[in-house]
Amino acid sequence: MDILFFKIALVAYFLSTVGYAVSLVVKKVLAARVSMWILCAAFLIQTLAFGARCIETGRSPILGIYDALGLIAWIMTGTYLAFQLKTKTRILGAFVSPVAFLLMIVASVRLGNDVAIPAVLQSSLVPVHIILAVAGEALFALASCAGAMYLVQDKLIKNKKGRSFSRLLPSLRDLDRINHLCLLSGFPLLTLGVLVGSVWARTAWGSNWQWDPKQLWTLMAWFLYALLLHQRLAIGWRGHKTAWFSILAFIFLLFCVIASRFTTSLHSFV
């Protein structure tokens, strides 16, 4: 059942991606509006897929790296839809929906072949750890998306060029707010995720901290985001600088994820 839902959700993500592309080409709001509703449907169906998986297996729906990708797609979509309610940021959907679609394609690799879970991971803390950390990362991804759009829009307004494109992008203030809110909510999620992981590590490995490469990299990324939030909240960084910083921080985070896959790590399971 969950596989069926997953496939339907995948198709819906595809359709909404196509819809957004069409809306960009023909510059019709209607196409974007329809795509938004399709995206909304994709989100709900994927929610069902998670639910069905949970019921059928009796375990957390998020186990391997592929599930995590699906979760990132789900969170990005959900967050975008929430912003869509508050601000006129329809165009952001055109960035989010293809990313979600690609993540889903990669995630679809796991369909049908369930991973065997090592005994050491048989703890209820593990899924909590994964979900929190992945959710935090998904929000950071969205923050960097908004940051990138901010930089584009900022450049267009400063250079007094490309006005027809500038008109399509949301206002600077909205983009800055999305960036801000994503950072603000992503950070505690990642922090909690890391803490839960360390509690579990004590039960599994006997100590909270292992000096494992993946742990180290993630910690560094965490410090980077902590610094960014500090600058933003205490020093009053806004707009241009935060947009840059959040993109760089996310690139670093991505780099950490990739780097830790190529090093021998206690933390690689699937």
Add this chain to the structure above:
Amino acid sequence: MNHKTAPLEIREKLSLSCWSNLNPLSELMKIPQVKEAMYLSTCNRVEVLADTTDTADAVANFRSFIFNHGNLSPEEMEKCLYVYSDLEAVKHLFRVSSSLDSLVMGEPQILGQVKDAYHRAMENKSTGMVLNKLLHQAFQVAKRVRTETAIANNAVSVSYAAVELAKKIFGNLQGKTVLLVGAGEMAELAARHLINQGIGRFLIANRTYARALELADAFQGKALEFNDLPQGLGDADIVISSTGATGYIITKEMVAKTLHGRKNRLLFLIDIAVPRDIEPEAGEIDNAFLYNVDDLQEVVDENLQGRRQEAEKAEAIVEEEVAKCRTWINSLQVVPTIVSLREKVEGIIKSELDKSASWMGALDADTRKNVEIMASSIVNKIIHYPIASLKEESQDDGLAPYLVVVRRLFKLDQG
């Protein structure tokens, strides 16, 4: 006449005199050839739209109507007036209502003005089937042009362009603070545009404090001493500068300092003064955006260019709708001829039957009936082909000569 053909003084004369005059519509309806009429008068055009029995005579009468009311010399009038008939007139009506014929192409007021003129005509009962149909179609064309092209999308005035840019930066302008530096006319104009956007607060700094107070009164804002300008900068989201000063009033250093003090809250600087008030380099600072008059004018020019491109699409829509209308107008022309053709042959049958009454009286009732039926069916068969051909021709442009020929051959216009 419109803004392209008639100078303002002449349009003025005409629209003024028409206001003082009681009712141009009832005057128009007194012209014998006029079946239906509508009178449209705006600041950019004075137009009469009418369905007539005889175009040439009616036009001559319209000329004298305008002549009498506008106190114009015949030469002036000859230069200013334009006359469209048939499909050209339909096209003109569609172009006017969809704002393609306006001074500022794409401006939204004209449709409302056409609607008002139409309602006034309806109240005066001077519209009939033709005008009703045409006007309703014109409203639809205007709607199509509005929704299917981007003709009315972009700002085409400097102050409106500034508002649009501000929206690109701040999203909506509700609750934002505007600082006016210098209290000139330009500043006032821009401020009026901003008020419509729900601006929260106005600050006014001017060399002469009294004038600042005056403007502060008008906009329910707060006047600042000129020396408090840096402080005003710190509070403002949008700064509009328009002083007559020769040097820079707001320097890069001031902007940098104020941004630091306000935790980098975005700042939109608009410099509409010539010579400039704000140091151009101020626009290079992060989170500060500087536009001067030329930049804004460029936005406007680009938008106008865009409108012209959209206008081509709009013209295509108008052509399409005119084509739809053509079929209908042609069928209007063909119907009276067909009717009189039928009347003519029915008259012939009747008179022939009357003539034959003497010998037909000898026949019994059934046979007499059959003879009558046969006579009328022969005649109907014969005129069936001309009628069918007329209807066919009414689908395209070649109708007029056929109408003439049919009327001639059957002598429809003589008793």
